[in-house]
Amino acid sequence: MELIVFLVLLALGYFFGRMAESRHYRRIHKREKAYRRLLVMPQRIPPIDFARHDSTLVMGSVVISVxxxxxxxxxxRTLFGGRVGAYETLLDRARREAVLRMQEDAKRHGADAIYNLKFETSRISQNAGNALGSVEVLAYGTALLPTPDMRAERIANAERTA
Amino acid sequence: MLISNMEVVPGKKIVRHLGLVQGSTVRAKHAGRDIMAGLKNIFGGELKGYTELLHDSREESMERLQRQAEALGANAVINVRFSTSSIAAGASEIFVYGTAVVVEDR
Structure with missing residues (x-):
């Protein structure tokens, strides 16, 4: 009886988990393409081109369950050692999703770039014991925003070339 | 108030350092959400309830950080860092800290 429950759970996890994962990856790829123009850099100090920009903190976070x-x-896997592919994709999804949400936040502010990207990962395990329950990933950085003067100048330039 | 995680502020000059400011919150999620999360542990996927909860507590600790900085007379907090720790089953602490400074336009 216990074995049946175990197998049913395993099958449910396999099918729904895979479905969720591939759906999530499709969404990630689509949005990464859309946000490619918004630079995200882990450098601590932005180049001189951004010396006159305003700045603000932006962040994005996500909790994903196994x-x-x-x-x-x-x-x-922990019995034999080696790569744990199941967790690798989970963390990869969480990191990329967090970065995307941070980019969305920056876009709302009208940012040109995000500098000093930092990640913060934490484990949330309620009833999972020693195993991984779910992970939270936070991505944050400083968004560089054009000042109102710069915006006006850009609009003027665009009109001149048009 | 200007919040940034860089140690310099583009276009501005730091005229005074006012020291460390911090804010923290400890939040627990309610049992109903925990049951849902238990189910999600079988099927996989995002735990929207937790994402929201952690987001809200982060906002709150940021608010506390800002209030502390305001009390010191700062107009910016730079070098902001986040830290998360789960201190007990079902409760996590969100901690945010940074340096309160006074900046001026260059």
């Missing part, structure tokens, strides 16, 4: 299949697969 599925049952991943938990079991990773558990087996």
């Amino acid at each position: 599925d049952y299949f991943k938990t079991v697969a990773a558990g087996l």
